[in-house]
Amino acid sequence: MTKCKCFTVAAIAFLFIAGCAKETTPTKTMFVESIPSADTLIVEGQGKQQRVRLCGVEVPKAQMQQAKKLLQTLVDPAEGWVVVWPMKMTNKGELIAEVYAPVPGKRDEEKSLNGELLAMGLAKVSAEKCSNREAFESAEQDAKERRVGIWKMR
Secondary structure (H helix, E strand, C coil), X not given: CCCCCCCCHHHHHHHHHCCCCCCCCCCEEEEXXXXXXXXXXXXXXXXXXXXXXXXXXXXXXXXXXXXXXXXXXXXXXXXXXXXXXXXXXXXXXXXXXXXXXXXXXXXXXXXXXXXXXXXXXXXXXXXXCCCCHHHHHHHHHHHHHHCCHHHCCC
16 A cells, blocks of 8 residues: 655645545646636646646635635745646646645645635535545535535525
């Protein structure tokens, strides 16, 4: 059995919940060029620009602006890099991925952008296959129980 190649304790814990399904998936450390929408980043790595859509999340229209602002705060402008766990490539060349950003001031910690949108109640788990689906569903359930974001009125 191979070991998970995770960059931080936070990433290891997050992946452990999902059974370490990504242990053979190559990761890419990329710099964020821009965040054009609530679930999409434009990143650059190895001299190539790539559009990356967050796997497993669906942001309702009413939450788009707030979700985009959250992503902008999670990507530390001083660092500007994220770790991308590719899931698949679309026919249009868009990379569907799980994306982790370093926690500002804590070089050994990362946060899942996908999971944070769900935990803050700014997205729902989509039907799309993602290796951390169980963790995402747990984050969504927690947001529902705390009645935050889209779950306030329910």
